[in-house]
Structures are given as structure tokens and as C-alpha cells.
Amino acid sequence: MHFSARILSQGALLAVIGIIAGCAGSKPIVYTAEKFDSADVYSRRFPVPGNVACEAVRRTLLSQGYVINAATHEQVDGRKSFQPENDVHVQIAFRVVCAADTADGTTSSVFVNALEDRYALKKTNNSASLGVGALGSVSLPFSSSDDSLVKVASATISAENFYARFFQLVERYLTNEATPAPESMEITHPLVPTPTVTGP
Template identity: 75%
Template sequence: MQFSSRILLSALMLATIAGCAGSKPVAYQTEKFDSTEIYARRFTVSSEVACEAVRRTLLSQGYVISASTTTQIDARKSFQPENDVHVQIAFRVVCTTDNADGNLTSVFANALEDRYALKKINNSASVGVGALGSLSLPFSSSDDSLVKVASTTIASEKFYSRFFQLVERYLTNEAAPAPEALEMPDEHLRPPFKTRAVPIPAAQQQ
């Protein structure tokens, strides 16, 4: 009877351990799909004008534009917070027209942070010695390579808020009338409209 009790107790312990090991949080469980306020803003301009403001915003912050159209901008920026750590932020912004008149646009922004670590690979030297074949010698060289160790979507509300504020600033500058000066040959290209950011209603997010 005592032997059976030990077996039962061991089985319960194993089941408990297995349950704990299998209860790791799943990333997609945090996806609620209940708000787009972090990643999106609405502006009273055309999609072309909005994406041009986005392009200038990213360029002004040191991002390298990798792809650019009238409705989508892709850009990257590299950081090195530590000697053996490399971080790259990849921005993708999409501008979509929201009405038939083409003067209302939703701007969706997403930033992906990739983190790389420096990995050393040791290569030992070998020399052929006639009939003895290959002989390894205590001479070695090391090659450094960057290995991706993490990749995550930036979900900071403050991060995107600063981005959209700068986009709105560029839109406001574009909408302001240009002074009549000889050094402004492209003043006729400035659109004669005002702009403001409009929060996306919750009812339209479904």
C-alpha cells in the first residue's frame, strides 16, 4: 500500500511540473484589437501629402528611406547602445484615403526593433604533413559576426505620439503660406490648406 502511495505521489508531482512547464504565456493573447490610437492618426489632407510629411519626418531624425511611394514609406535607423550590441529600428508607415474627396487620410505607423549581438567564431589552422595527413596547429583566427537575438514591435504610446506630433508639425508648415522671397522658388508647390490631427472614433475601428 505504501509503495502504491509513493507511485501516486510521484505521478502527481510529475503532472504538476508538466503543467507549470506548459503554462508559458503566449504572445498573441495580449492582442485585444480594441484600439488603434497608438499606431494610427487621422489628418485632414490627402494621402500623398500625408506620406510626404512622414518621409520628411523620418529623414529629419536620421532614418534612411529604403522604399517610398505616395502611400507607403519604409525606413531604417541603426543604433549601437553597447560595444557588442547592435539595434536597428525598421519603420513602415501606410497612408490610406478615408473619404471620396481625398482630403481625409489615416496614417498607420509600425516600428520593429531588431537586436543583434556580436558572436565570435574561432577558426583553427591545419597544415598537411605528407603521409600523416592533416595536422592541427595551435594557431587560430576569429571572425566576428552579428547574430539576431531579438525582434519585437515597438508598442510605446509615447514613441508614436512623438512621431505623429512631428508629422503634424511638417503638415502645418506645408499648409502655412510661404513668404514672398527669392530664396523660395518652390512656394507655388505649397498646398493652400490647414491641417489638424483627428482621433479615429472607436466605432470606426471595427
């Protein structure tokens, strides 16, 4: 009886250890959050050609301090740097694609993706050494510190309000582009009076 109880207690202990190890080794499955049930967060449809939409996107990013890395009629890439703390550096990279929705190209969809990269300042201490003949190398009490930025996180921004504000500003630039110039701004050629010819 005592022997069987001991085996039972050992078995229970192994079961508990297995559960703890399983919990410690399990990793969150990211793709379960991908529902593919909505296209409103990362895209908008506009009644303009793709090149006009991408130009509005370029102006939108420029107005917010983004550096444009590349810009074509179909794609715009921009990047902006932040430093929320002394030893933390953050970069947001925008990639926007403008695709035609109709055969005549009068309507297009704008797809946007913003990636946030986070960097931390890491310090590495390097001890100086000096070679002394047969004695080999002798460590000196001097040291140097090399500071470097190391990427510690990278994730796609998924906040709906973030993209909603982006598309609102794009729409504002599209509205300004579509507004016709006032008549007072039109350039007209001045009338040149016809010279009169007089007789001798």
C-alpha cells in the same frame, strides 16, 4: 498497508513530476495580449490627402536620422541603426502607410509600424590544420576568430509615447506645409517703364 502507501507515494511523486514538466514545457501565448480595442496607438487621421501625409512622414523620418529605403505616395519605409553597447547592435525599421479615408481624397489615415531588431556579436574560433602526407592532418596552435552579428531578438515597438511623438512631429510638418507663404516672398515681375517717343 505498507505496499499501498508505497504506491500512493509513487503516484504523488509522478504527479509532482508531471506538474513540473508541464510548467517547464508551457510557453506564453502572445495573442492573448491582442485586444483590438483601440486604433489610436498605430494610426492617426489627418485632414490632408495621402500623398501630402506621406511626404510629411518622409520629412519626419529624415529629420531624425532615418535612412529612407522606399518612399511613394502611399508608403514610406525607413531604417535607423543604434549601438547601445560595444557588442550589441539595434535597428529600428519604420513602415508607414497613408490611406485615403474619403472619396475625394481630402482626408487620410496614417498607419505606422516600427520593428526593433537586436543583434549580438558572436565570436567563432577556427583552428588551423595542415595536411602532412600519410600522417593526415595535424592541428597547429594557431587559431583565427570570426566575428559576426547574429539576430537575437525582434519585436514590434508597442510604446504609445514612442508613436505619439512620431505623430506630433508629422503634424508639425503638415502645419508647416499648410502655412501659406508670406506676401513678401511672392515673386512679381518688375515694372518696365514704357519708352517715350519723341518727334523729329
